[in-house]
Amino acid sequence: MQLRLGLTLALSVFSLAGCSSLAFNNGTLDYKDTTELNPLQYPEGSMVRPATPLYPAPTVDQLAIEHAPKLENQKGNRFSLPRPDENQEHAISDAGQAEEAAISRPQLVTDGNQNPLLKIDGNSATIWQYTLATLSSLNHTVVAQSKNRYEVTVKVDQQTYILKLSSVGSSNSLAVFNADNSFADKQTAADLLTQIYQNWPA
Template sequence: MQLRVVVVLGLVSMSLFGCSRFAMDNSSLDYKESKTVAPLKVPENLQMRPQHALYPAPQIDPRALEQAQDFKNAKGNRFDLPRPEAVNATASTSTGAAPSRPQLVQDGNGIPLLKVDGGSSEVWQYVNAASSAANLNATASENSNVMQIRYQDKNYEIRLTPSGASNTVGVYNTDHNFADRDVASEILALIYQNWPA
């Protein structure tokens, strides 16, 4: 009776720990031993149209395979992809350096934008300062990258959109659509002209 309990407990523990704990090979590295196979020959009387490989296998230089990175686990018996490195999220949004001088640009639809390189928090501080200097009656919003302004007796929004190390500043109506191109160009020109040196 005790022997059966020990055997059952042993089997359960082996299944819970998994095969990798016991260094069993799962054939995940077999791709390294693969051989090139000749293409399938179809008899002429069965072939209705020309056959082309959809995804032809590239020819790889054997020296490149010798220098390729090896993705084995510590025991060398299983494929093990390395974990990605941690990314410092604050480094991409705040660099501490002064942003670049803005550029007046247009997107593919002809919408005027300001393009500024630098950390988004520093760029946003410069946008606030330029809006204040241009007397745009800026009002802070709950969102840190959106500002309410009043221009020619109408309300607009200025938004900062970060994308990597670059940022774009756009002018929007209160319904979250792009503002009229002429009005947006005038507002962005005011921000550009009052940009802190």
């Protein structure tokens, strides 16, 4: 009788506590121990088309990895998102809503000479940060970046182009130029601006 009562109490404690609060290792942090795999090797003489990854893994700076937030529980044996502070949550929400209201969605347009442009209304500095973040997500190599102007030199398919953000009032235009500051080929510029438009983070 006492054994049955003890077993019932033990089961009750486990059911009330739940597995998550006991923090058993459930394998959710195993991604930290992953290793890089070599590209797929095809047998010699086989007729295969070259494989290009649709979503290549972005290159992440080691400094960013070292300063990344630790999304794990107190014991460090399972994935866990931190609980937001209530005041901080309201402040972030208000700031996010104000910023979203200040920045419009990009629009693909052309100028009088039919050169493709990406038109975005809002704060130029914020728009430029969004542009750089989008280029990073697209895995385009950034060759150089101007410190005084909203200009960045990128390499796309072994060709070098310059992206420039110009503004008139609150209206901003993103355009693609060749290395000699002439407008890039219309189709090439349209393709790059379309990629930025489709992957815009806001």
